[in-house]
Amino acid sequence: MRLNGTGELLSGHEYPATSGELIDAYGDTLIEHQDGSESLGAVLGRTGAETFDSANEAYETLQAGVGHEAVGRRYYSDRDAPSVGENGPDPVSF
Incomplete structure (x- = not known):
């Protein structure tokens, strides 16, 4: 997964750095993905x-x-059965 050049952005920062420092410096940077976008600050804020x-x-x-919006279909796996106690969608055959 690529995050819109954030790797290069973060590479230019001096380390060690706290999540708060990175949020202050780059928090408004948008990370776009297939189902929308979210800010770098929102992602780091969750951690x-x-x-x-x-x-x-x-x-x-x-x-x-x-967020889960960035990683494709939720609960999808063409290999694994749901784990015990896990509730996912009903299987769909294509």
Whole structure:
């Protein structure tokens, strides 16, 4: 998944840096995905207060923190059955 050049943006920042510092510097930057967009600040805000030692660490946190709208069909897997206690949509055959 690509996040609209945020990797390059974060690479230009001095580390270590806190999530608050990154939000202050780049929080209004929009991350666009297939079902809309969200701000970098909103994504980092969900992860809580963290200190990043590198741009790569901050970028990986962004990738893990984007909303479900950015990752395709929810609950879709063509390989795995639902886990015990998990309720997903009914299987659909294409």
